[in-house]
Amino acid sequence: MGLYRTVLAEGQHDDLAAFLNPHLLTGQWPVLRTLISRPIRDAWEAAFPELTTRAATAA
Incomplete structure (x- = not known):
């Protein structure tokens, strides 16, 4: 979770593909979204709507 949190918040394009x-x-998004800041979470969910669906399903 720590690695994903760091890559989501600070990773460059190559980091995203590599790590x-x-x-x-998507499986861990409901937990990961609580570990990252709201602007980062909102940006990821705007770019990948399936994450929002996954988080709503888990709630």
Whole structure:
């Protein structure tokens, strides 16, 4: 979780491709979204609407 949090908040494009697994990211998003700041969370959810759906399903 710590690595994902750091990459989501500070990672460059190459870091995203190298360190993030899409299936793990969507599966862990309900927890990860509580660990990152609101602006970062909002940006990721705006770019990837499936994350919002996943978070709503888990709530």
